[in-house]
Amino acid sequence: MHLSDSGHDTAVLDNFARRSYDEELGVCSLAPIEDLDVRTQAWQEVSGKLIESYVGDLLDADFVYETIRAFRPDAVVHFAEQRAAPYSMIDRAHAVYTQHNNVIGNLNLLYAIAEIDPEIHLVKLGTMGEYGTPNIDIEEGWLDIEHKGRTDRVLYPKRPGSIYHLSKVHDSHNIEFACRVWSLRATDLNQGVVYGQQTPQTAMDPRLATRFDYDGVFGTVLNRFVIQAVLGQPLTVYGTGGQTRGLIDIRDTVECIRLAVENPADAGEFRVFNQMTESMSVREIAKVVADEFPGPVQIENLENPRVELPEHYYNVMHTGLEELGLKPHLLSDTLIESMFGIVEANKHRVDVNKLYPGVRWTPTSNA
């Protein structure tokens, strides 16, 4: 909708996988999500603009080729992957599903672009989690190094923290290859944890609302804390909460995509942006939410279901998107207050049993 609103002819491709995960896990978005045709219809009513839709799966190569041939885009914004670390860690089957779905879907798309029109700019959603938590500064995708008196510019070394994050590392390597060997142009957006739920476009009509996930599998940390505060539930901090992550406001996320699309990578260039605007530890995020909430808030430190460093260095370079013109919305009182309102209006929809983490990083013995 942000691209459409900015004057781009836009189409959406969807296999509705995200909706099926809700069915499987017995959860739903805090704010109701309308069907795709209702949403595109509502968008046409409020904006006068058409968003075409193609229903199918990136794993279906014929469908991918047909869609690219039919719409012939200048850019493909690829967000069509399984995106939750805990979902990928449920068990072997979910791990295999995640890596198969993400890696092969992306590979089909790379081939379709290479064979149909290598000028098409791929804007791919990666994640800051690809990097893990190295003890050195996190640069934007590439690293200039000196070793034994010689120098090279190498792909930034990755050490991700889940099967899902690994799938994005695999994607990044495949995309870099496609740029280097087939001269494709690609931008890999290593996105931080997104917070917020409204953009200027979704706010135009309730039927345009986007997801607001609160559950232990798909709910991202700041959104989940806001929901827990309003419900009078403790904010569930995993471990000490010293884990630090990059964050980004949902309004900046959509703006970053516009900036990437309107300023394409060069032919053969694998361009990486760290799509985040500030870093905070999980305990700092909990404190911000607790401080803002008008009522009492309890913070509960749970045993961390993930295997990750409890305290670590974290310093991320993220100048690329700002150089293209991004004006970050930093986390503010106003934003958090407005989120309390959205939660209040929908809190009857919450299943509080789903707030706690149900997925552990260590596999169950099956000897």
Place this chain on the structure above:
Amino acid sequence: MHLSDSGHDTAVLDNFARRSYDEELGVCSLAPIEDLDVRTQAWQEVSGKLIESYVGDLLDADFVYETIRAFRPDAVVHFAEQRAAPYSMIDRAHAVYTQHNNVIGNLNLLYAIAEIDPEIHLVKLGTMGEYGTPNIDIEEGWLDIEHKGRTDRVLYPKRPGSIYHLSKVHDSHNIEFACRVWSLRATDLNQGVVYGQQTPQTAMDPRLATRFDYDGVFGTVLNRFVIQAVLGQPLTVYGTGGQTRGLIDIRDTVECIRLAVENPADAGEFRVFNQMTESMSVREIAKVVADEFPGPVQIENLENPRVELPEHYYNVMHTGLEELGLKPHLLSDTLIESMFGIVEANKHRVDVNKLYPGVRWTPTSNA
């Protein structure tokens, strides 16, 4: 056979994929390969030792779990991947097949080990091609770096040259995760280009012969040059032949596996060995073969079907296996002479049309 001969109780798992690629491509090994049951029977006759066999596919998770539970190995030596770069580059379908087969098969194996017995040591076949050709020394899997005054030990950055090589990079990342997060023990053998065709075990009976591939898809460079020399065909050097690669004698390959198995990685350790003993450029390899062959030999420089640097720095550390006791067989006159003999005895089986490269690295337009 080398492990069995060294006193280990050994079983083999096979889905016969390699034989099916021969059918698909219309080629065959220069030396005939017997069926698996003939080979295990022959081995029992000459050695008195049993090698159990399990027929099935790593993509079949139930089969993997059942096999691990039934045999309960101390170590799994995982060579069960599609192993040819040109095969992976035939087209989109072969690319997807390669990454799916390799990455998911390996993931199933990691889960089976983690859930059944995390003490099992995974010895995984990687490739020197994972590294690509960086402008700095290639270390063994890990790299100590200093960046902006801070230090870290990171996974060595990878920039591989084909969809196949990428699949091994993905495997390495998945295995490192399994070691770090599930405390598995793994050795990743980044193997160079293997040459030679006989080991002391295969030489004990003609029914034990292993593959000797000469075709443009599965034939590795030195073996192919030997075959071309004997057939009176030109040695086909791709491009300038300045591409430099790590090499290893097949007898050292099997010995490296024994050394890795008998000296397991620690729990939680992702250990990487660069399994190669010397480096040579393709034109040097051609010259060695031409010099050794008793008759006239022509060297033909073909347009390189691959996209790779024609000339580059290449300096590889490979001390890990030698520290465990490997005594390398360096490329010698005797070895090459003995290979001429094997080819002479089987040269009536060669289809000379298959000697030339049929697969190009750049995709065909399909607009």
